Amino acid sequence: MTSKSQRKLNFNVGENYEVLDVVGEGAYGVVCSALHKPTGQKVAIKKITPFDHSMFCLRTLREIKLLRYFNHENVIAILDIVKPETLEKFTEV
Numbered sequence: 001m002t003s004k005s006q007r008k009l010n011f012n013v014g015e016n017y018e019v020l021d022v023v024g025e026g027a028y029g030v031v032c033s034a035l036h037k038p039t040g041q042k043v044a045i046k047k048i049t050p051f052d053h054s055m056f057c058l059r060t061l062r063e064i065k066l067l068r069y070f071n072h073e074n075v076i077a078i079l080d081i082v083k084p085e086t087l088e089k090f091t092e093v
Contacts, residue, residue, distance in 0.1 A: 013045055014082045028056045036079065044076055 013019060018035045020042075025031070029048040036043050048060050067078045 013047075016080070017043070017045065017082075019045070028052075028059070041079075043079060 013032075013034060016037050018037060020033045020035060023031045023033055023044065029046050031044055031046050034043050034045045035041070048056075051057060064078070064081070067075070070077060
């Protein structure tokens with residue numbers, strides 16, 4: 001099994017999404033392509049683990065705040081933010 005396949009198995013995105021493939025990995029996150037089950041729309045999901053450093057937390061918050069207001073064909077808009085069930089499980093966005 002490849003490392004991309006292993007990452008796909010650990011990419012928990014909730015019941016509304018079906019992970020199709022891991023697209024890439026960056027400094028503080030992983031991006032996958034997925035299917036939004038209720039609409040059938042193909043989406044990109046960015047899983048961020050910002051809690052290792054406070055700087056990553058600030059960057060993540062800034063990115064989320066900015067993307068909420070963008071409406072441009074070259075910028076992917078935020079469709080949803082998958083939140084954890086409890087505060088104790090809040091280790092990634």
